[in-house]
Amino acid sequence: MAILVYxxxxxxxxxxxFYYHHAKYRRDYPLTLEMYLAQHPECKTDNGYKCSGCGSKSLRNLGYGGAEAKRRMISCNHCAKRLYRVEN
Known part of the structure; x- marks a missing residue:
């Protein structure tokens, strides 16, 4: 019985x-890039994307869990608004 509990x-x-960290990641960055662009089509520019809050084109691309992480969090470098997530 003790082995089963262990x-x-x-x-x-x-x-x-794992579930806690995954849920926190989805809660902090709920939108995928496709969802973000569907809600804010004006944020797609010729040179990439821009912030829906302040219009800045300077975006921060951070790995969730480290610099080499495949899950990425994209936020505005100017106003720090959380924009979308990328999962490769």
Missing amino acids: LLGFIAIPALI
Whole structure:
């Protein structure tokens, strides 16, 4: 019985930690690029994208979990508005 509890804890705790971080990522950056452009079509420019809040073209591209992360968070460099997420 103790082994079963140990194994359950060994699996459940990392799963809960993963779920928490994934849910936080989706809560902080709920829109994908396609969803962002559907809501703000004026933000697509000839040279890329711009902020829907202030109109700045200077965007911050941060990895979620480190610089080499595949999940990226895009926010405005000027007003710090969270814009969209990219998952490769």
